[in-house]
Amino acid sequence: xxxxxxxxxxxxxxxxxxxxxxxxxxxxxxxxxxxxxxxxxxxxxxxxxxxxxxxxxxxxxxxxxxxxxxxxxxxxxxxxxxxxxxxxxxxxxxxxxxxxxxxxxxxxxxxxxxxxxxxxxxxxxxxxxxxxxxxxxxxxxxxxxxxxxxxxxxxxxxxxxxxxxxxxxxxxxxxxxxxxxxxxxxxxxxxxx
Amino acid sequence: xxxxxxxxxxxxxxxxxxxxxxxxxxxxxxxxxxxxxxxxxxxxxxxxxxxxxxxxxxxxxxxxxxxxxxxxxxxxxxxxxxxxxxxxxxxxxxxxxxxx
Numbered sequence: 035x036x037x038x039x040x041x042x043x044x045x046x047x048x049x050x051x052x053x054x055x056x057x058x059x060x061x062x063x064x065x066x067x068x069x070x071x072x073x074x075x076x077x078x079x080x081x082x083x084x085x086x087x088x089x090x091x092x093x094x095x096x097x098x099x100x101x102x103x104x105x106x107x108x109x110x111x112x113x114x115x116x117x118x119x120x121x122x123x124x125x126x127x128x129x130x131x132x133x134x135x136x137x138x139x140x141x142x143x144x145x146x147x148x149x150x151x152x153x154x155x156x157x158x159x160x161x162x163x164x165x166x167x168x169x170x171x172x173x174x175x176x177x178x179x180x181x182x183x184x185x186x187x188x189x190x191x192x193x194x195x196x197x198x199x200x201x202x203x204x205x206x207x208x209x210x211x212x213x214x215x216x217x218x219x220x221x222x223x224x225x226x227x
Numbered sequence: 228x229x230x231x232x233x234x235x236x237x238x239x240x241x242x243x244x245x246x247x248x249x250x251x252x253x254x255x256x257x258x259x260x261x262x263x264x265x266x267x268x269x270x271x272x273x274x275x276x277x278x279x280x281x282x283x284x285x286x287x288x289x290x291x292x293x294x295x296x297x298x299x300x301x302x303x304x305x306x307x308x309x310x311x312x313x314x315x316x317x318x319x320x321x322x323x324x325x326x327x
Contacts, residue, residue: 049229053237060241060264064248069256076260083267090234090278095270095286102293107263107300114304115256118311143250147243154239158232168231168278179283179290187287194294201298208305211312 049089055082069115073108080104090168094176234275242268255307255317259300266296 059079066072080103087096183191241264248261270289277285307317314321 046229049233053233057237057240057244060244063260063264064244064252064257066257069254069260072257072260076263079264080267083271086234086237086271087274089229090274092274092278092286095274095289098290098293099270102297103263103267107297110300110304111256111260114308118256118308118317144247146250147247150246151240151243154243155236158235158239179286182283183287183290190291194291197298198294201301205301205305208302209308 045089048085052082052085052089055079056086070112073112073115076111077104077108080108094179231275231279235272238268238271238275241271253318253320255310255319258319259303259307262303263296263300266292 056079059075059082063072063075063079066075080099084096084099084104087093087099245261245263245265245268248264249258252258252261270292273285273289273292275285277283310322311317
């Protein structure tokens with residue numbers, strides 16, 4: 035009786051630690067006024083999710099979660115936040131009232147999110163039967179993922195590269211200043227940001 | 228031992244946090260971050276289901292979701308930069324005109 039409990043204990047404890055860390059960090063992301071803190075807390079949340087992926091025997095996803103998500107995408111966010119240099123939500127009302135405690139339609143958003151939690155948890159706990167622990171041994175190795183990615187899903191992989199190319203060109207066009215100036219400036223202020 | 232339901236409930240909670248962020252915040256950067264939170268909650272669902280079914284497909288679709296998230300972040304942040312250059316604000320309530 036005592037041996038299996040002690041054997042499975044670290045995994046359960048790690049699940050709750052990582053899960054609580056991810057939930058608390060995500061809550062703090064949407065509770066911060068300063069977007070720089072939000073981005074840094076989201077990186078912490080991604081680290082906790084990466085630990086959960088390790089618990090799920092998915093080392094490939096855990097590694098690219100850190101390298102691609104926390105390393106590349108979040109640095110892009112951080113770069114834009116620091117480039118824009120507009121850390122606060124800039125109305126006077128926002129300085130007095132916390133962003134999550136405003137009235138009106140925003141309160142409706144909180145109610146909607148809480149209803150979504152209740153509904154999803156209710157559906158998951160009441161809907162199907164109680165799921166047992168995961169079957170052992172069925173671990174998808176990185177080699178198997180690579181083989182499947184380049185054989186079964188090779189077309190989708192190539193389409194992904196086109197998507198990245200289109201997104202890159204689109205981002206350059208959207209963020210470049212020269213296109214607007216050549217067209218006559220438009221109606222925007224000619225600030226040098 | 229955490230079961231599949233544990234992971235799904237955790238994913239549902241994180242997804243709802245992201246939804247609340249999209250609804251309740253008035254900062255474009257934070258809204259984009261909330262969308263990233265939602266994408267990550269869905270990724271956790273995919274990996275948990277893939278582990279439960281014993282196949283690699285759950286992890287492969289996470290790879291594709293991350294690619295789409297990168298493209299979305301690049302284009303979204305470019306739009307945010309362009310909007311900020313025109314309006315000097317990140318508050319979505321200030322962007323009322325479709326034509327700018």
